[in-house]
Amino acid sequence: MSEYNPNVPPKKKPFSLQLDVAKFEPATDEEKAQQDVMRESTTFFRDGMRKLFRNPLAVGSMIVLIVILVTIIIAPLIVPYSYSNMITVNGKRDKSAKNLPPFTYSKLEQQAIDNGEKIFPHIFGTDELCRDYFIRVIYGARVSLAVGFFASLIVLFIGLLYGSIAGYAGGKTDLVMMRIVDIIYSLPDTLMVILLSVVLDQLLGQRLQNTVLASIGPNMLSMFAVFGLLYWVGMARLVRGQILTIKNNEYVLAARAMGAKRSRIIRKHILPNCMGVIIISTALQIPSAIFTESFLSFIGLGVQAPMPSLGSLANSARAALQAYPYKMVFPAVGICLIVLSFNLLGDGLRDAFDPKLRK
Amino acid sequence: MDITERKRKERQLIVHTVVSLAIFAAGWLFLPILTEKILLGVVLVLIAGALYFSNNTGRYVCKRVLLALLTVFIISAITFFAMNAIPGGPFSKEKAPSAAVQAVLEERFHLNEPVGKQFILYLEGLMQGNFGVSTKTGREISTTIFDSFSISAQLGGYAALLAVVLGVLFGSIAALNRAKAADRIIIFFTTLFVAVPSFIMATLLLLVFCLQLNWFPIFSADNQSYVLPVVALMLSPMSYITRLTKTSMLDVLGQDYIRTARAKGVSQWLVIFKHALRNALIPVITYVGPMTAYILTGSMVVESVFTTGGLGTKFVQGITNRDYPMIMGTTIFLATLMVTATLLSDLVYKLVDPRIDFD
Numbered sequence: 001m002s003e004y005n006p007n008v009p010p011k012k013k014p015f016s017l018q019l020d021v022a023k024f025e026p027a028t029d030e031e032k033a034q035q036d037v038m039r040e041s042t043t044f045f046r047d048g049m050r051k052l053f054r055n056p057l058a059v060g061s062m063i064v065l066i067v068i069l070v071t072i073i074i075a076p077l078i079v080p081y082s083y084s085n086m087i088t089v090n091g092k093r094d095k096s097a098k099n100l101p102p103f104t105y106s107k108l109e110q111q112a113i114d115n116g117e118k119i120f121p122h123i124f125g126t127d128e129l130c131r132d133y134f135i136r137v138i139y140g141a142r143v144s145l146a147v148g149f150f151a152s153l154i155v156l157f158i159g160l161l162y163g164s165i166a167g168y169a170g171g172k173t174d175l176v177m178m179r180i181v182d183i184i185y186s187l188p189d190t191l192m193v194i195l196l197s198v199v200l201d202q203l204l205g206q207r208l209q210n211t212v213l214a215s216i217g218p219n220m221l222s223m224f225a226v227f228g229l230l231y232w233v234g235m236a237r238l239v240r241g242q243i244l245t246i247k248n249n250e251y252v253l254a255a256r257a258m259g260a261k262r263s264r265i266i267r268k269h270i271l272p273n274c275m276g277v278i279i280i281s282t283a284l285q286i287p288s289a290i291f292t293e294s295f296l297s298f299i300g301l302g303v304q305a306p307m308p309s310l311g312s313l314a315n316s317a318r319a320a321l322q323a324y325p326y327k328m329v330f331p332a333v334g335i336c337l338i339v340l341s342f343n344l345l346g347d348g349l350r351d352a353f354d355p356k357l358r359k
Numbered sequence: 360m361d362i363t364e365r366k367r368k369e370r371q372l373i374v375h376t377v378v379s380l381a382i383f384a385a386g387w388l389f390l391p392i393l394t395e396k397i398l399l400g401v402v403l404v405l406i407a408g409a410l411y412f413s414n415n416t417g418r419y420v421c422k423r424v425l426l427a428l429l430t431v432f433i434i435s436a437i438t439f440f441a442m443n444a445i446p447g448g449p450f451s452k453e454k455a456p457s458a459a460v461q462a463v464l465e466e467r468f469h470l471n472e473p474v475g476k477q478f479i480l481y482l483e484g485l486m487q488g489n490f491g492v493s494t495k496t497g498r499e500i501s502t503t504i505f506d507s508f509s510i511s512a513q514l515g516g517y518a519a520l521l522a523v524v525l526g527v528l529f530g531s532i533a534a535l536n537r538a539k540a541a542d543r544i545i546i547f548f549t550t551l552f553v554a555v556p557s558f559i560m561a562t563l564l565l566l567v568f569c570l571q572l573n574w575f576p577i578f579s580a581d582n583q584s585y586v587l588p589v590v591a592l593m594l595s596p597m598s599y600i601t602r603l604t605k606t607s608m609l610d611v612l613g614q615d616y617i618r619t620a621r622a623k624g625v626s627q628w629l630v631i632f633k634h635a636l637r638n639a640l641i642p643v644i645t646y647v648g649p650m651t652a653y654i655l656t657g658s659m660v661v662e663s664v665f666t667t668g669g670l671g672t673k674f675v676q677g678i679t680n681r682d683y684p685m686i687m688g689t690t691i692f693l694a695t696l697m698v699t700a701t702l703l704s705d706l707v708y709k710l711v712d713p714r715i716d717f718d
Contacts, residue, residue: 199445294558
C-alpha cells in the first residue's frame with residue numbers, strides 16, 4: 001500500500017463502477033466565492049419590516065405618531081400650566097386671561113412681562129375658564145390615546161382567549177360559544193355603548209367615590225367595561241378562524257402524536273402562526289376605539305369634567321364656534337391626525353405582514 | 360348543479376324571501392295591531408319552516424329572520440333591565456310627592472309590580488307601539504319618535520342614496536384609471552374622509568360654509584337646508600363604498616369573462632356596465648346594513664350640531680336630561696331599524712349572488 005496523499009487522486013480500478021476522480025479538477029477560488037452567503041437569510045418578521053419601511057405612507061404615519069407621543073409625554077414637563085386650574089400670575093388667579101387667542105398675554109401677564117418677568121406663551125390661547133388651552137389639548141390627546149391602547153388591549157386579551165378556546169376545542173363547545181358571539185355581534189354596538197355608559201355611569205358613580213378608581217372617573221371605567229363586554233367578538237371570530245386553519249397542519253398533528261398538551265400546542269404552535277393577523281387587527285382597533293371615545297365625549301358621556309379628551313374639547317368648543325373657531329380646529333385636527341396615522345400604519349402593516357396579500 | 364335546478368332554487372329563494380319579509384315587515388309596520396299571540400305564531404311558523412325546509416335556502420332565510428327577532432328581543436331585555444338597575448325611581452326627586460300621590464303614580468305606571476311582570480307589560484306596550492311616557496316632558500314617546508324620525512329619515516335617506524351613488528361612481532372611476540391622477544386624487548380624499556369623525560366633519564362644515572362663508576343658512580324650522588347635514592353624514596360611508604367598489608371592480612376586471620367580452624368586440628361602456636359593474640356591486644350590498652347603522656348613529660351628533668330637531672337631537676337631549684324612558688324607547692326603535700337593515704342586506708346578498716353557499 002502506498003502512502004495516502006490528499007493532493008493526488010486515487011487510481012481507478014479498471015472494472016470498478018466508482019467515478020474516475022482523476023477526471024475532476026479542484027474548484028478555483030472564484031468558483032468557491034460563488035458559494036459564499038452574500039446576505040443573511042431573511043425571516044418572515046424581518047422581511048415584513050423591510051416592506052413596512054419601504055412604504056412611505058406607513059413610515060410617515062409612524063413618524064407622526066412618534067412625534068405626537070413624544071409631545072404628549074414631554075410637553076407637560078415643559079409647559080408650566082395645569083389642565084384643571086386657572087392661570088396664576090405671581091400666585092394671584094388671573095381672571096383677565098379669558099378666551100385669549102394663541103400667543104397673546106392677558107393684562108396682568110403683560111404687566112408682569114413689563115416688570116421683566118418671563119411668562120410662558122399660551123401656544124393655543126386660553127379657554128373660557130382661564131386655563132391654558134395647549135396643555136388641555138395635550139392632556140386630551142393623552143386621554144384619547146390611552147383609551148385607544150387600553151381598549152385594544154382588553155379586546156385583544158378577551159378575544160384571544162375566547163377565540164382560541166372555541167377554535168381549538170371545536171365540536172359542540174365551538175358551536176355554543178360561536179352562537180353567543182353571533183348574538184353579541186348582531187347587537188348594534190354604538191347604541192349599546194351609549195346605553196351601558198348611561199347606566200354604568202349612574203351605577204358606578206356613587207360607589208366609586210373615595211376610591212383609587214375615582215380619579216379615572218366612572219365614564220372612563222364604563223367605557224372600558226363596554227369594550228370588554230361588546231367589542232371583543234370581532235377579535236374572537238378572527239382568532240377562531242385562524243386557529244381552525246392552522247389546527248389542521250401537519251406540525252400540529254406531529255406535536256399531538258408526540259403527546260404535547262393542548263395548552264402547549266396553542267402557545268407554541270398555533271398562536272405564533274396567527275400573530276401577524278392579530279397584531280394588524282389590534283392596530284386597526286386603536287383608531288376605532290379613539291373614534292368611539294370621542295363620539296361618547298361629544299354627546300356628553302365621556303371623561304369626567306376637569307379631565308379633557310379631544311372629543312369633549314371639541315364638544316365644548318361648539319358653544320362659541322363663531323367667536324373662537326380655533327378652539328374647534330386644534331382638537332379636531334388632533335383626532336383626525338391620530339386616527340389617520342393609525343389607519344395608514346394599520347394598512348401598511350397589513351400589506352407587509354399578511355401573507356395572503358403577498359404577490 | 361344543472362341549470363334547471365339552479366333556476367328552481369333561485370325561484371324558491373325568491374318566494375321564501377318575499378314571504379318571510381312580508382311577515383317580518385307586517386310585524387313591524389303594523390305594530391299597533393300586532394299582539395303577542397300573532398308574534399308567537401310567526402315565531403312558531405318560522406321555527407317550523409327552519410326545521411321543515413330540506414333545502415338550505417328556506418332554512419337560511421328562516422334562521423336569519425329568527426335571529427333578527429331574537430336580537431330585537433335581547434336588545435329590549437338589555438335596555439329594560441339596564442335602565443331598571445339605575446337607582447332611584449322616576450318620581451324620587453327633591454320635591455317628593457305625598458305618599459298617596461306616589462301610590463297612584465306607581466299604580467298607573469305599574470311600578471308596584473315585580474320587575475319581570477313590568478318587563479312583560481313593557482314588551483306588550485312595545486308591540487302596540489306604546490313606548491311609555493317621557494319623564495321630563497310628559498309627552499308620549501312614540502309620538503316624539505315618529506314625529507322627529509321623519510326629519511332623520513329624510514336626512515339619512517338622502518345621505519345613504521348619495522353615498523351609494525357617488526361611492527360607486529368614484530370607485531369605478533378609480534378602478535378604470537388605476538394608478539393615474541384621478542385614482543390618486545380619489546384615494547387620497549377617501550383615506551382622509553374615513554379618518555374624520557362625522558361630528559368633526561359636521562362642525563367644520565358648519566364653521567366654514569355657514570358661519571364664515573355664509574353660503575348656507577343655519578338650520579331652523581322655517582329654513583330647512585339639508586345640504587350640509589347630508590354632506591357631513593355621507594362623506595365617510597361614501598369613502599368606504601368608493602374603496603370597496605374600487606377593490607371589487609379591479610378584481611372583476613381581471614376575470615376571464617371580461618377578457619372574453621372584450622375579445623368579442625363588446626364596446627367599453629357595455630363591458631363596464633353590463634359585465635363588470637353588476638358583479639362589482641355585490642360587496643357593496645353587504646355594506647348597506649352597517650351603513651344604515653353608521654348613518655343612524657352618526658345622525659345623532661350631526662343633528663345635534665345642526666340642531667335639526669330630528670330623532671338624533673331628541674336622543675342626545677334625552678341622554679343629557681337623563682330621561683330614561685326616552686333613551687329606552689329610542690334605543691329599541693333605532694336598534695330594530697339597524698337589525699332590519701342588516702337582515703335585509705344579508706338576504707339580498709344571498710339572493711343576487713348564486714355562488715354563495717348557504718350556511
